[in-house]
Amino acid sequence: MTRIKDVAALAGVSTATVSRVLNDKTVSPDLAAAVRRAVTELGYTPNRTARSLRRQHSELIALVLPDIENPFFTSLARGVEDVARTAGLSVVLCNTDEDVETQEHYLRIADDENMAGVIVAPAGPSGFLARLTERHRAVVVVDRAVADDVDQVLFDNEDLGRRATQALLDRGHRRIACVTGPRETPTAEARADGWRAALTAAGLPAPDDLLVHANYRVDGGEAAMTRLLAAAEPPDAVLATNNLVGVGALRMLSAERGPRAQLGIIGDLPFATSHIDDTFLLRLHPREMGLTAARLLVSRIRGEAGPAQRVVQPSRPVLLGASPS
Amino acid sequence: MTRIKDVAALAGVSTATVSRVLNDKTVSPDLAAAVRRAVTELGYTPNRTARSLRRQHSELIALVLPDIENPFFTSLARGVEDVARTAGLSVVLCNTDEDVETQEHYLRIADDENMAGVIVAPAGPSGFLARLTERHRAVVVVDRAVADDVDQVLFDNEDLGRRATQALLDRGHRRIACVTGPRETPTAEARADGWRAALTAAGLPAPDDLLVHANYRVDGGEAAMTRLLAAAEPPDAVLATNNLVGVGALRMLSAERGPRAQLGIIGDLPFATSHIDDTFLLRLHPREMGLTAARLLVSRIRGEAGPAQRVVQPSRPVLLGASPS
DNA sequence: ACTGTGGCAGAAATCGATTACAGCCGCAAG
DNA sequence: CTTGCGGCTGTAATCGATTTCTGCCACAGT
Numbered sequence: 001m002t003r004i005k006d007v008a009a010l011a012g013v014s015t016a017t018v019s020r021v022l023n024d025k026t027v028s029p030d031l032a033a034a035v036r037r038a039v040t041e042l043g044y045t046p047n048r049t050a051r052s053l054r055r056q057h058s059e060l061i062a063l064v065l066p067d068i069e070n071p072f073f074t075s076l077a078r079g080v081e082d083v084a085r086t087a088g089l090s091v092v093l094c095n096t097d098e099d100v101e102t103q104e105h106y107l108r109i110a111d112d113e114n115m116a117g118v119i120v121a122p123a124g125p126s127g128f129l130a131r132l133t134e135r136h137r138a139v140v141v142v143d144r145a146v147a148d149d150v151d152q153v154l155f156d157n158e159d160l161g162r163r164a165t166q167a168l169l170d171r172g173h174r175r176i177a178c179v180t181g182p183r184e185t186p187t188a189e190a191r192a193d194g195w196r197a198a199l200t201a202a203g204l205p206a207p208d209d210l211l212v213h214a215n216y217r218v219d220g221g222e223a224a225m226t227r228l229l230a231a232a233e234p235p236d237a238v239l240a241t242n243n244l245v246g247v248g249a250l251r252m253l254s255a256e257r258g259p260r261a262q263l264g265i266i267g268d269l270p271f272a273t274s275h276i277d278d279t280f281l282l283r284l285h286p287r288e289m290g291l292t293a294a295r296l297l298v299s300r301i302r303g304e305a306g307p308a309q310r311v312v313q314p315s316r317p318v319l320l321g322a323s324p325s
Numbered sequence: 326m327t328r329i330k331d332v333a334a335l336a337g338v339s340t341a342t343v344s345r346v347l348n349d350k351t352v353s354p355d356l357a358a359a360v361r362r363a364v365t366e367l368g369y370t371p372n373r374t375a376r377s378l379r380r381q382h383s384e385l386i387a388l389v390l391p392d393i394e395n396p397f398f399t400s401l402a403r404g405v406e407d408v409a410r411t412a413g414l415s416v417v418l419c420n421t422d423e424d425v426e427t428q429e430h431y432l433r434i435a436d437d438e439n440m441a442g443v444i445v446a447p448a449g450p451s452g453f454l455a456r457l458t459e460r461h462r463a464v465v466v467v468d469r470a471v472a473d474d475v476d477q478v479l480f481d482n483e484d485l486g487r488r489a490t491q492a493l494l495d496r497g498h499r500r501i502a503c504v505t506g507p508r509e510t511p512t513a514e515a516r517a518d519g520w521r522a523a524l525t526a527a528g529l530p531a532p533d534d535l536l537v538h539a540n541y542r543v544d545g546g547e548a549a550m551t552r553l554l555a556a557a558e559p560p561d562a563v564l565a566t567n568n569l570v571g572v573g574a575l576r577m578l579s580a581e582r583g584p585r586a587q588l589g590i591i592g593d594l595p596f597a598t599s600h601i602d603d604t605f606l607l608r609l610h611p612r613e614m615g616l617t618a619a620r621l622l623v624s625r626i627r628g629e630a631g632p633a634q635r636v637v638q639p640s641r642p643v644l645l646g647a648s649p650s
Numbered sequence: 651a652c653t654g655t656g657g658c659a660g661a662a663a664t665c666g667a668t669t670a671c672a673g674c675c676g677c678a679a680g
Numbered sequence: 681c682t683t684g685c686g687g688c689t690g691t692a693a694t695c696g697a698t699t700t701c702t703g704c705c706a707c708a709g710t
Binding site for chain 1: 657658659660661662664665666667
Binding site: 001045046047048049050052053058060063068069071074075077078081085090091092093094095102106108109111112113114135218244247250251254255269270271272273274275276 | 370373374385394415417418427433594595597
C-alpha cells in the first residue's frame with residue numbers, strides 16, 4: 001500500500017509536510033499543491049491505525065446496546081450512524097444481550113482500541129463507565145439512566161406512563177391495566193409509576209392485579225396479555241410500556257375471541273402487520289435520540305462540551321388512533 | 326494507562342518476554358508466572374492500536390449492510406456478532422442505505438483501518454471488492470451474488486420463489502400474483518423467475534399483470550397490494566418475495582374490505598402484530614446466514630480457507646400456515 | 651547595520667506493541 | 681576439552697503516521 005513516505009518522495013518534500021497538508025496546518029501554497037497532486041496521483045489515504053496510535057484515539061465510536069434486534073435500538077443505531085458518518089467516525093456495534101459481563105467486555109475493548117468515544121444503553125450498573133470518564137473518555141449514556149456523572153439522553157419515563165394512561169382515560173376507560181418490564185428495571189418501574197400516578201390523579205384505584213411485570217419481549221407481552229384477559233374481571237384497556245410487549249399484546253388480541261380491550265403502547269411498531277387504528281401509540285423517536293446522543297458525543301470528543309448534562313429527549317405527544325370520544 | 330513496559334518492569338523482564346507470554350511463545354515457566362502475576366496486578370491489557378499497527382491487521386471486521394433497520398439484516402448482524410465475539414473480533418457496523426458510494430467509502434475505511442476482514446451484502450457492483458481481494462484481505466459476500474471471485478453465502482433465490490409458489494399451488498390457488506423488488510435487482514428477479522417457473526410447470530400462465538415490481542420496503546408492499554386488489558380480475562393468492570413487502574401486503578389485507586387473497590411470504594415476520602396462521606411463510610434464516618458467513622470469514626482470516634467458495638444457505642422448507650387442503 | 655520575530659520545512663522523537671537478530675547458557679556428541 | 685545445537689532472553693528495529701524541536705530565511709523596528 002502507498003505510505004506517507006511515498007507521497008513525500010513523489011512531491012519532493014518531507015513526510016512532516018505531507019502530514020501538515022493533510023491536517024490543514026500552515027504550508028506554503030506551492031508545496032501544498034505538489035503534495036495534493038501526489039496524493040491524488042497515488043490515491044493515498046492515511047493509515048488510520050498509525051494515526052490512532054500517535055493521536056491516542058481512533059476514529060471509531062462504540063455503540064453498546066442490549067439488543068440489536070429490537071427495532072427501537074436499530075432505529076437508534078441508525079441515528080447514531082448518520083451523525084457519526086458526517087463527523088468522520090465509524091460505529092462499532094456491540095450487542096450485550098442485557099448481560100453486564102459482556103458489556104464490561106466491550107467497554108474494555110473500546111478502551112483498549114483507544115476509541116474516540118462510547119454511547120451505551122446500559123444493562124445494569126457498570127464499574128467501567130466510571131473508569132472511562134475518569135480517564136476523560138467521551139461517554140454518552142442513552143435510554144436508561146445511571147448514577148454516574150456522564151452525559152445522558154433519556155426520556156421522562158414517568159411522564160410517558162402518565163400521558164399514555166391519560167390518553168386511555170380520555171377515551172373513557174376506567175379499568176386500565178399496565179404491562180411493564182421486569183422489576184428492578186428503572187425504565188419499566190418509572191413508566192409503571194406514571195400509570196399509577198395518572199390513575200390516582202383521576203381518583204381511580206391502581207390495584208396490583210392490574211400491574212403485570214413481564215419480560216420486555218414479544219413473548220412477555222403475549223403471556224401478560226393472556227393472563228390479563230383470562231382474569232375474572234378483565235381490564236377494558238391495557239397500557240404496554242414498550243414496543244415489543246406491545247407487539248405481543250396486539251398479537252394476543254388479534255387472536256383472542258374473548259374479551260376485547262383497548263390498547264395503548266409506548267413506542268412504535270414499524271413492522272405491524274395489521275392496521276392499528278384502534279390502538280394508541282405514544283411514539284418515541286429512537287432515531288432522534290440517537291442523533292442527539294451522537295451529536296453530544298461528537299462535541300465532547302472535540303472538547304467543546306462543558307460539565308455532564310442530562311438531556312430529556314422530547315417525545316412529541318403524537319397520539320395516534322381514534323380520537324377521544 | 327499501564328503499558329507493556331510497566332508490566333516488564335514489575336516482573337523484572339524485558340517487554341519482549343511479556344509479549345511472548347501474552348502470545349503463547351516459549352518462555353520459561355518461572356518468568357511466565359512472574360509476568361502473569363504482574364499482568365493481573367496491574368490489570369494490564371495490550372493496546373490494540375499498537376498491536377494492529379505492528380501486526381498489520383486489527384481485531385475488527387466490517388459488516389457492510391444496505392439497511393440496518395430491516396429485521397432480516399439485524400438478525401444477520403446478530404449472527405455475525407455472535408461468531409465474531411467468540412473469535413475475539415469486534416464488528417464495525419456500516420449502513421450503506423443501498424448507496425454504492427457510501428459502500429465504497431466504508432470499504433475504503435475497512436482497508437485504511439487494517440481491519441481483519443469484511444462481510445458485505447453488496448448494494449450494486451463494487452470496484453473496491455476486487456482491490457480488497459487482490460490484496461489478500463478476507464472478504465465474504467452475503468445475500469446478494471457478485472461476479473467477483475470471493476466467498477459468498479447465498480440463498481438459491483429461484484428455488485425459493487419456486488417452492489413458495491408451489492406451496493400456494495398446493496393449496497389450490499391458480500391465479501397467483503407475485504410482488505417482487507425493483508428490476509435489475511438480481512435477488513428480486515431470481516425469485517420472480519422461480520414464481521414464473523412454478524406456474525409454467527403447473528401449466529398455468531404467468532401474465533405480466535400479475536407480476537409487480539415494487540420497492541423492497543413496507544410501503545412498496547402496500548402500494549403493490551393495493552394495485553393488485555383493485556384490478557379487474559384480482560388474484561386469489563399473492564407471493565411477496567421479501568419480508569418488508571410481506572409486511573406491507575399483510576397490512577393492506579388486514580384493512581381491505583374488498584377481495585381477500587391468500588398470502589405467501591419469503592422471509593420472516595418477527596414483529597407481526599396479528600396472527601398470521603393463514604399466511605404461508607417460507608422462513609429464511611438470516612441469523613444462520615450470518616453465522617455461516619462469519620465462520621467462513623474467520624477461517625479465511627486464519628488462513629485456513631482454500632479457494633473462494635459459494636455456500637448455498639439452506640432454508641429449511643418450513644412452511645407455516647394452514648396445511649394444503 | 652543589527653537584532654528580534656514569525657513563518658515555514660525538515661530531522662528526529664514518539665505512540666505501544668511485536669519480532670528479527672544476536673548472545674548466552676547448558677548439555678550432548680565427538 | 682571443544683564444538684554444536686537448542687532453548688531462552690534481551691536489544692533494537694519496525695509498523696506508519698503525527699508533532700516537537702531546530703534551523704533557516706525574510707522582513708520590520710531601532
